[in-house]
Amino acid sequence: MHTIIGTWKMSYPALQEANALLAAGAPADEAVVEAIVRVEDNPNYTSVGYGGLPNRDGHVTLDAAFMDGRTLRCGAVICVEDVRNPIRAARLLCGRPENCVLAGRGAEQFARHAGLPMRDMRTEAGMRRWRERVSGLETPLDAYRGHDTVCVLAVDGSGRMAAGTSTSGLFMKEAGRVGDTPLIGSGFYCDMRYGAAAATGMGEDIMRGCLSYEIVSQMRRGASPQDACEEAVRMLAEHMQGLGETGDNISVIALSPDGRCGAATTLATFPFAVGRPASTTLYAAYGDRSPVRAVAPDEVEGEC
Known part of the structure; x- marks a missing residue:
């Protein structure tokens, strides 16, 4: 039985497709990539792909990653501009035994040589918001604490698993800034023997706990996806709180080889979508550890 899970309300229509x-027999890698492409192409989402908000210099720079749960190979592109679908570049790089993670100009050249579509990823709405932010500043720029990386995990009917992530990162981030999204073990991990996990939130916090690998490691030791998510988030958040930090921008999802799902968050509410043979459903996880429950799309504010 296949299952697919994705972060945020924005993944819900993509996961339906x-x-x-x-259900028609497509492999997990195709389903993951096509779901993320759908999100990347939507200009209404300001934290992923076309429509992503600029950095301090007014450039939209994108990160994406893909991992094959059978081979444990991964591919990633970091700080790329003008690549329409960074997830497609990451998927192609995943097939390489070396040079599988590329950044900046090298990643852009790879995408062009591979024949992937290129475009100016800046939108009028995004640049208007950037200009308004810059012109109104009297104090040093602070990164917008966005929390909206799209992460998708899937297991297909043959048991193959895949994971993918994509983001434009924080609004007003420093040039060259990299979060957890394209980093194996932090933003994502996938091993079809044990399961897959992905994280969304403040990347600088998520990286400190290698959060996605920690979740899969707990699943390897016998934890359910839900228990693994809750425990990994709890451990990292409590450690950060012990240091006088909040750890309040962390959300995760997980998927087991047999199709069980998990999610946890330090936010008040974290929406995520799950697709199974019968239907695709939107759920919410809660920072107070209330039980995960199904929600209607109109119960979740905003488009993301």
């Missing part, structure tokens, strides 16, 4: 692909 990807779920249909899996």
